[in-house]
Amino acid sequence: MTTITAAMVKDLRETTGAGMMDCKAALTENAGDMQASIDWLRKKGLSKAAKKAGRIAAEGLIGAVTAGNKGVVVEVNSETDFVARNGQFQGLVKMIAQVALDVGADVEKIKAAKVGSVTVETAVADAIATIGENMTLRRAASLEVSKGVVSSYVHNAVIEGAGKMGVIVALESAGKTDELATLGKQLAMHVAAANPLALDSAGLDPATVKREKDVLADKYRQQGKPENVIEKIVESGLKTYYKEVCLLEQAFIHDSGKSVAQAVKEAEGKVGGPIKVTGFVRYALGEGIEKQETDFAAEVAAVSGQK
Template sequence: MSNISAQLVKELRERSGAGMMECKKALTENNGDIEAAIEWLRKNGMAKADKKADRVAAEGRIATAQSGHQAVLVEVNSETDFVAKAPNFVEFTNKVAQDALKANAATLEALKAAAHVDGGTVEEAAKAQVVTIGEKIDVRRVARVEHDGPLATYSHGGKIGVIVALKGGSEELAKGIAMHVAAMNPPYVKAEDIPADFVEKEKEIALAAMSDKEKNKPADILEKIIAGKINKIVSDVTLVGQPYVLDTNVTVGDALKKEGAEVVSVARLAVGEGIEKIQEDYLAEVQKAMQV
């Protein structure tokens, strides 16, 4: 397949971290199938694990609220970062978080229909903000956790919000782990949460990426080598396996074990994740390079 678009090469670059020409070759070799191209790059030692490119496309803010046994995160988007940092926008998002808390809103529909503290519904209040601010304002997401135990929220500059609930332990520990989740964004809490097909695929990739010398080792030694590589990957992608950001001498699992605690629930929202933002200059760069 010779007709590989610059947009496809751009996406593969962002997801794999591989070079531009390597990405083009990978896509050509795999008929434009981006998932197969990522696997091809990894097997040839040209890429790390898929980043999934959760690129920030919209500006805005994640607001948090907590009371008693429940906590919420809400994402409200604006068109510009200037508006997102404006005091009146920050105040509005904080009020929406309190509205969500008061209404026990766990879905976007419930949040938009919830009563707003200044009157009307949250959806109506957002529309009024559009008139006042002059930009599109979108109440986009809500996450809610209810738990009768240690519960904590953490906001990183209004761009990332996290809720962590623990069984055992303390609110201080829950807060620390929420900070870790904000920084590291682990896709799974523990090894048991990882899908079996993910592990099998990683074993296949690990074997394909080995040198001939490694592959020629006795079967039991080869199995141990692969197991070691998989254990490292499992540690990298699980919350309990990662070095704890507040004390990198221990893992999050060690910190939990010390207090006899376990993670019950985790919620994390980051501004704009999942919405693609087209970066015209970068795309033009890819198109120009492909024409050489």
């Protein structure tokens, strides 16, 4: 039998906004499986959250850089936030982002690329030796358009182009690049704040859509709704879901009275031509990485030879 800890209950409560006892019941019912417990709470109408956000656990910096019609975003991790505030580390992140802009988003190609007389991999190893803490290039992504711009936004920037979150957005258009760049920056800020999962419903993972449909259907079955009614309610619920997670259907953060798609369409007048949002990438530092929690007192005891 799975042991349900107070920490597990706390995490589920923070994720869903459900009550303490409901969270414990959900975890018990689902053998401690966090995602299954979230779905269980949602089916009973007890969860206030649609999805679990990845816990931000790793330290380091996100670097983002653009040049005209292309842009990249990279994540470089360190062991502590103290190193992320180190000037040498910050310079390393900006250098890696610039290299990625030139060679592409393949991590191994970035590591093998030359900077002066050394490779990026060697530069990272030298920084580790100097600063005394492990560092790693975790991931990279790039966007490019044939005509138009790729814009970026860095949230909580510690230096220009590097911070705790980085976003790039690609806009395809033959219109004025300065107006496009302004719109691109606004959209990148929107992506940072709203965290869409895809451009539109067609870009969503089919498994994610199916899970959403199943959760909605089970929720209303438990309320005793007939199947023919459930089908209509689920379709309506999916439309609401798409407005929450699809970029073009989300309410624009700079003008909540219109959708992002409407804001882009309206901007075509200023730009002087059609605009197509072709893609976006949003990196939040450490998402998806669980940092091992340590007992500081136990660590000190271990070092001193005590038990």
